[in-house]
Amino acid sequence: MRALRLGVNIDHVATIRNARGGEHPDPIRAAHMAAAAGADGITAHLREDRRHMTDSDIARLVAEIRLPLNLEMAATDEMLEIALKNAPHAACIVPERRAERTTEGGLDAAGQHNSLKRFVGSLNDAGVRVSLFIAPERRQIEAAASLGAPVVELHTGPYAHADGSAEELQRLADAAALAASLGLEVHAGHGLTFANVGPVAAIPELAELNIGHFLIGEAVFTGLDASIREMRRHMDEARQQGAGA
Ligand code: PXP
16 A cells, blocks of 8 residues: 655644744744654645735745645635745645635535636646645546646545544545546545544555644644654554555
8 A cells, every 4th residue: 555644734833823923833843843753744824814824934834844845725816926936845725715714615626627727737837736625526536637636635624523424434435546546646634633534544545644733732732743643653553454454
């Protein structure tokens, strides 16, 4: 079975910093710690309202960290310009609504096919690996493939909110198999915790999980290093059991 990468989303280190202004805690320090703890990549979402990461955080991440940076961004001209200027390793296009607390739904790659084409094309041309954050649905996966995105990230929020239901898990597994059969690299994320990550990590087609809120929250109790290492352990164990099954 292929290796499963862990992308650590550090947005909420910036959320805590921004609660008081100033520079502490520094998300770039968290990125360095994540690298030392075994993360394979760093994920950061530059939102339109800059509620957590800022433009200068993104520039510093690109300049200062060695791990691949996955920039989450809405499909807007402003974000496209920032992505092209910073040239992160990857960009994950997400839907964004101002009033939402976090990314709530998947991108409507099927419904917004024409408007997304320009974003996927420009990022592809710039050598930025594009992923589309979508629900685990056939029409969204097929739309992502026809848009020429090399990667899809499957939204695990409904699975997490349904307490890891078998039905939602099956939807993720079927979607991952379909996406892989169309030649897409498959990632997943949102709402993953120590308790629910295992069955997702065991889906053999998955290449990467992106996890943030739980890891940063857990770090309050155990430290960031321990929280990331424990997540890695859950992922690796589930992967090994899946391989042996
Ligand atoms: N993947 C995407 C596309 C996201 O928008 C988020 C949240 O920013 C995550 C993964 C990580 O979700 P969580 O913070 O719930 O682990």
